[in-house]
Amino acid sequence: MASKVAVRKAALREKLVSLAEARISSGGLRALKARDLAKDAGCAVGAIYTHFEDLDALALEVNGRTFVRLGAAVSAAVDGHEGSPHERLIAMSLAYLHFAADQPRLWRALFSADVSSDGPVPQWYVDALGGLFEHIAEPVAELFPGFDARELDLMVRALFSSVHGIVLLGLEKRISAVPIDGIERMIAQLLVQVGNT
Incomplete structure (x- = not known):
């Protein structure tokens, strides 16, 4: 006790x-x-x-919580979803978009904190990010059955980066900003092409 x-x-x-x-x-x-x-x-x-150790370590702890919540939102978007791999990727990406739109500062903190894969990143943090990538990997593996683990990992990261870029630029309150429904269409247009070339 x-x-x-x-x-x-x-x-x-x-x-x-x-x-x-x-x-x-x-x-x-x-x-x-x-x-x-x-x-x-x-x-x-x-x-x-x-x-x-410092405020960066505290922010990292908050980011770990945010990654878990983000992963849960992405997972919930496809729980019981029997659609095509493209439809599941789109559903997860839209969940990602709406999480970012609903929690913009927590979401931005995920990518603003001083964290590098070369530095001492806690394993729980790596696991939280890995959990998010695992959700993406399932439909990607269906679209690219011939990919080995390394190729699959690179494709997952490429798709995540692409969707993240669309969301980031789309939500900016600057010249590149577009309404949420426009961001949704951009994501769908991108993902429906994955594996179709």
Whole structure:
């Protein structure tokens, strides 16, 4: 049985992650400031650093949660879906688009945090991203049955990058912005061609 101190530490850690998630959701990564977070949590600034090496590590923890939620949204889009591989890819991509549109700051934080595959990325973070790619890999494997594991991985990453680019540019409030239904059509037009060349 965990000691009272261990329980309090675990509760503070969870509270810090939840508060950081709320701050990132409302103001983006730049809203994550140690003093403000400590005030929200009712703790000393130093207490944050007993749980996390730095604010990047805390943001990474929030990103891990976001990846899990994103993976669940993508998975739910195809649970029980008996359509073609193209239809499933489109359904997953639209779920990705709508998650990004509904949670824009958390979604952007996934790709803004200082994370590199060359650096010390926690395994749980790699697993969360891998889970997202696994959903994409199933219909892609059906479309390209002759691909070995490396070719399949590259195609999954290429399709993810393509859809991500469409979503990112489409949601920008700049000259490249298009309405959501236009982004949906762009994604469908791209994915319906996959494997048909």
